[in-house]
Amino acid sequence: MVGGLARKRPPRELADNPESWPHAGIDDSAADVVQGIARALEAVLKTQRRSLRQAAAGSGVNRQAIADLIAGRCWPDVATVARLENFLAVPLYPSSGGMPHTHGKRPFRPRASPAQGTTK
Numbered sequence: 001m002v003g004g005l006a007r008k009r010p011p012r013e014l015a016d017n018p019e020s021w022p023h024a025g026i027d028d029s030a031a032d033v034v035q036g037i038a039r040a041l042e043a044v045l046k047t048q049r050r051s052l053r054q055a056a057a058g059s060g061v062n063r064q065a066i067a068d069l070i071a072g073r074c075w076p077d078v079a080t081v082a083r084l085e086n087f088l089a090v091p092l093y094p095s096s097g098g099m100p101h102t103h104g105k106r107p108f109r110p111r112a113s114p115a116q117g118t119t120k
Contacts, residue, residue, distance in 0.1 A: 012072025
């Protein structure tokens with residue numbers, strides 16, 4: 001398993017008070033990042049008045065995976081966070097201050113694969 005035994009327990013279980021997730025104190029740096037993503041996702045869904053179903057349909061991320069991320073029951077992968085950020089047009093990954101976010105500057109355009117018969 002990627003991350004070894006550190007990811008054996010869900011992030012919310014690493015919080016001082018799991019019942020306060022995603023606003024609990026937390027010492028684990030990786031779980032702290034997941035908590036920041038969960039807080040941001042929860043807030044943007046509320047602000048944009050989007051349901052889990054709408055976020056799932058628009059992002060291509062499973063609705064239950066979104067619910068589990070918000071609840072701290074899973075360790076999200078990069079693809080999940082990227083798809084949600086792209087659909088919602090906001091950064092979810094907590095900023096470390098060093099790298100600027102570029103969301104909203106250019107829309108996502110999937111590249112045509114060779115199987116789609118692109119010609120030159």
